[in-house]
Amino acid sequence: MATAPAIRVEAASAHPEWQYLELMRRIWEAGDERVDRTGVGTRSVFGATLRFDLADGLVPLLTTKRVYWKTATREFLWFLTGDTNIRSLCTQGVEIWTDWPLDRYRKATGSDISRADFSRRIVEDAAFAAQWGDLGPVYGKQWVDWATYEPVGDGVFRPGPGINQVAQVVESLRTNPGSRRHIVEGWNVAELEAMALPPCHKTYQFHVADGKLNGLLYQRSCDVALGLPFNLWSAALFVRMLAQQCDLEPGELVWMGGDVHLYLNHAALVEEQLSRAPSGEPRLAIVRRPASMFDYRIEDFEVSGYHPAASISAPIAV
Template sequence: MPHPDAQYLSLLSQILEGGDRRIDRTGVGTLSVFGAMARFDLAKGELPLLTTKRVYWKTAVKEMLWFLTGQTNIRSLLQQNVRIWSDWPLARYRRETGEAIAQADFERRIVGDEAFAARWGELGPVYGKQWRRWLGADGREHDQIATLIETLKANPSSRRMLFHAWNVPELGDMALPPCHLLYQYHVSSEGRLNCLMFQRSADLLLGVPFNWIGTVALQHMLAQQAGLEVGQFVWMGGDVHLYLNHLDQAREQLRREPRPTAALRLLRRPATIEGYTIDDFEVQGYEPHPPIAAEVAV
């Protein structure tokens, strides 16, 4: 069985060796390939939690749990010490006020001042809004996650078990249009839940490792809620890239040998998918190489 890190490291090599050099939206520039795929059999223990660098899996799971609440303000994330969404509202605050506030000071104000958070911590109608409160043209809200769970239970052979966040009329109001925008599910004849996630824009060094473990955490929750076991996780990337200021970090990671694969399990079954907390997740046997620091391109 190939190590789960192997497909990721192969993508790093592919981009470093033959990626198309491009100027991107952020101005940082990227090396990019168009179209990539990875497949992991969770039932066989192929958990895509990288060992060639430490991935802060609790942060990724907390982000996924936040998506499931339908919230779009970073205040509740910061209250859990999750800072991965701060860059976008901070950039907007600096741009609109002209104040050169430090990120730590901005985050403290978001946490300590509810009115300030309501004004400056809002990301717009991003993932959670679209997943749980998609607004139809008739004014009705649609809960895609609830509908998915109902279908998994009542009609598991359906080919319509999916949700997405690419709501065209609302893209302009989002701090960042959805990158991991489409999730589709399939139940095998053995009762295993398979997931395919399509990611239009994939920051391979920083974003993808988080997106993989967040998606797998969701797959475990959905399977448990529907009385299924986990099966395969299939990831498909559109524009898969390394930022030009991440190339040395990618080369460092490629020099590292993968370590034994970890395992993820849920410790209890809440009554609903909204009932999970970070304490319900356990990762066993995770002893990765040290983290690799890199700047987020905003």
């Protein structure tokens, strides 16, 4: 097993990003090597926790490689619309979800269409997008339109009104901040098979103490190299937006992972990133308070103090 470059553990208390780097190193050096769903293979540990202070605008935006926070923000805002088709993402140049419909299209048609051409057709052809661009009832559908069913007699049910979990959490934070039920859940067992990918960042819980809003994200499966940098940013963004809407101060983000892994074909990324040291204190400002959680725009978010090292590319496992 390859040994990752040593990192300066003594600096761990000086910068919160060392938590992430230490987790990456632990997985790479001591993780259990396993065959996974994608066939690529991973090294994995089970159970991990990271904690980040969100006071004074601080955000867990990694500096040891560039994280495209605007892309992650566009994805998060897309979740809040409840949309499950990649067309609006592709229109914005966001290709996070394109590989799954592309893989389905190639298998169904035998075409070797390029990713760029597939995305272009999704944007330009509404009928093509309707047929090939839908992901099934993934994150946003569960967050803002969880399916319900109403009995109509003789054991027959019809679709009922969807449940907007995000709107419910906003209301409960405002009216009953001490509740232990401030939860947004994505793991809808009845609909998992219809999803392009079952939710990885599956459960969000929020907690109010001393006028501060804390958030916890439980992630059942976590790609530490490619996914976690986006997940940390988006979870912190969720806390910040809720705090603004509920007249609370941001507190702490707690991240918890179940199967926490690195893909075996990410060796170059891991070794390069572990050779770098974090620096700076990125901060997020929300420059406008919209009428609701569902009215934010990308222009409402500004990041300062972010001077990351260069981005590091690696293949995504579909």
